[in-house]
Amino acid sequence: MSYGPPVYDPSGSGPSWTPYNSTYLQSPNDWWNPGQNAWQLTAGTLVGLQSIPGLVVLYAGWMKHKWSINSAFMAFYAFAATLIVWVLWAYRMGFGSQMLPIVGYPNIAVDINYQLAQSTLPTALLSQGFPQATMVYFQFVFAAITVILIAGSFLGRMNFAAWMLFVPLWITFSYAIGAFSIWGGGFLFQMGVIDYSGGYVIHLSSGTAGFVGAWWIGPRLDIDRIDAKPSNITLMLVGAGILWTGWNGFNGGDPYSASPDAGVAVLNTNICTATSLLTWVTMDMIFFKRPSVIGAIQGMITGLVAITPAAGVVAGWGAILLGIGSGTVPWITMNVFGRTELMRKVDDTLEVFHTHFVGAIVGGFGTGLWATAEGCSAFGLVNPGGAIAGNGKQVWLQIVGALFIIGWNIVWTSLIMMFIKYVCRIPLRMSDEQLEIGDYAIHGEEPYTFAHYNRSLLGTSQHDQHHTKGAEFREAGDSEKGSNSNPSEILHGKDPHERGQEIGAPAGMQDPRMEIKRD
Numbered sequence: 001m002s003y004g005p006p007v008y009d010p011s012g013s014g015p016s017w018t019p020y021n022s023t024y025l026q027s028p029n030d031w032w033n034p035g036q037n038a039w040q041l042t043a044g045t046l047v048g049l050q051s052i053p054g055l056v057v058l059y060a061g062w063m064k065h066k067w068s069i070n071s072a073f074m075a076f077y078a079f080a081a082t083l084i085v086w087v088l089w090a091y092r093m094g095f096g097s098q099m100l101p102i103v104g105y106p107n108i109a110v111d112i113n114y115q116l117a118q119s120t121l122p123t124a125l126l127s128q129g130f131p132q133a134t135m136v137y138f139q140f141v142f143a144a145i146t147v148i149l150i151a152g153s154f155l156g157r158m159n160f161a162a163w164m165l166f167v168p169l170w171i172t173f174s175y176a177i178g179a180f181s182i183w184g185g186g187f188l189f190q191m192g193v194i195d196y197s198g199g200y201v202i203h204l205s206s207g208t209a210g211f212v213g214a215w216w217i218g219p220r221l222d223i224d225r226i227d228a229k230p231s232n233i234t235l236m237l238v239g240a241g242i243l244w245t246g247w248n249g250f251n252g253g254d255p256y257s258a259s260p261d262a263g264v265a266v267l268n269t270n271i272c273t274a275t276s277l278l279t280w281v282t283m284d285m286i287f288f289k290r291p292s293v294i295g296a297i298q299g300m301i302t303g304l305v306a307i308t309p310a311a312g313v314v315a316g317w318g319a320i321l322l323g324i325g326s327g328t329v330p331w332i333t334m335n336v337f338g339r340t341e342l343m344r345k346v347d348d349t350l351e352v353f354h355t356h357f358v359g360a361i362v363g364g365f366g367t368g369l370w371a372t373a374e375g376c377s378a379f380g381l382v383n384p385g386g387a388i389a390g391n392g393k394q395v396w397l398q399i400v401g402a403l404f405i406i407g408w409n410i411v412w413t414s415l416i417m418m419f420i421k422y423v424c425r426i427p428l429r430m431s432d433e434q435l436e437i438g439d440y441a442i443h444g445e446e447p448y449t450f451a452h453y454n455r456s457l458l459g460t461s462q463h464d465q466h467h468t469k470g471a472e473f474r475e476a477g478d479s480e481k482g483s484n485s486n487p488s489e490i491l492h493g494k495d496p497h498e499r500g501q502e503i504g505a506p507a508g509m510q511d512p513r514m515e516i517k518r519d
Helices: 034-062 065-095 112-116 132-154 160-182 187-191 199-217 222-226 233-252 260-288 293-307 316-335 352-370 373-378 393-423 432-437 439-443 453-463 473-482 487-492 512-518
Strands: 006-009 014-017 098-100 118-121 126-131
Touching (some): 160 199, 160 393, 199 393, 233 293, 293 316
8 A cells, every 4th residue: 555745734733644546544653554565565576486487497498508507597696686785775775865866875774673664765755554674675576677687688608707796786876776766756756757667767777788788798609699599498488477477566566555556557567468479479470471489478578568667557558559569669670670780799698678678668658658647646646647648748758767767777887897897807708618618617517417418518628638539439438437437427427428419319410519619
């Protein structure tokens, strides 16, 4: 339940409360509402599930076999690291008392009295019917998924040590600023920019930061860019399904109340996403003559992104229009503009620029066009709707908000990358030797041990130091026996195949990276 700021009665009878989201609070000692707290915690948990396991398994399946573990673990690490940064200083930078028009004072959110007190956004002059701890957690999962989305641009080559440093720095100097400026009561909030649930704060920022960061890191190996077949499309669908259904909490939780507007946001989220997915598949059928599962997932993602800034302020027909836009405009930028030499210079691994940057632009601009006066009022905004409601100014406000987020992220993502590379002396990109091997070179682990995929590459590199390239399987077997190795050591350690053939593959079918490694 969300409430307006306390209004003090000059007669001295004590504070009263203004309505917010069509609810009333009768006294400052009566703010606690178990039902609202339960919904807010549920919504936050749904958003958390989008990251772990949603994006973890989506990335693991989307990337080629040798990068499954590293890709999944980048997401897993970011979730944990963001939480610690969030509760120690970043939450109150984004949602606390104003220090500058773009950021609040950094401060802890781990004091028990602070956590038990009523949730309040002091600069935005808003209070809610649940404790501060609930709000801290709810906003944390949004921060975490943002930096995990950025990882989608870096997968397959970013040095993990550099990623470990990038996460806390980016949350501190980029995410917290966008969150405060638009949601926490900062200057864009005061101007009237509408971002219902993170189209700008989350998706536009992650699309910008991902593209800029990918340029600083450099590309994957050429063979990995050419041969980028997903390791498990079925697993991708599992992750995509978690992402879609989890978005009910993503958009449904942002009224900070189990209000009618929350129901509108959830319904519109699903309408837009389904429309976008179907539009994307139709585009694939028209131009490529086949329905792509990966394309359907991309269309689902762009629909989720586009509805996010508008979810509870547009009508159902607005959600359909946004879905059509998010199923066509990012499709065109990805499949036409994205194939140009200029765009190919930046290795954006999972096309985050198209799905999140372009999708957010579609959603933000569409919000300015199709926000309804009724939807804005139900959400507690003073905005009289968008252009469709006679408020053409909202379109320009949305453009101003987008330009600020884009500009800030270009500058600060670059500064963070330069700090890691030149001041901390940590390489942003793995070495070519590590890139040839993948997971096993970085983590000493591999995703599917029955395939002997990564270890076979590492084993080949070591073996070539002592044996000729023409060694046969029998020689490898004799070598293992001579070293008193047991069967489990052969099965889970070095691959017995000398020629790079994967177990279970037909004779003669060798992994192309094995040949590259031997050349």
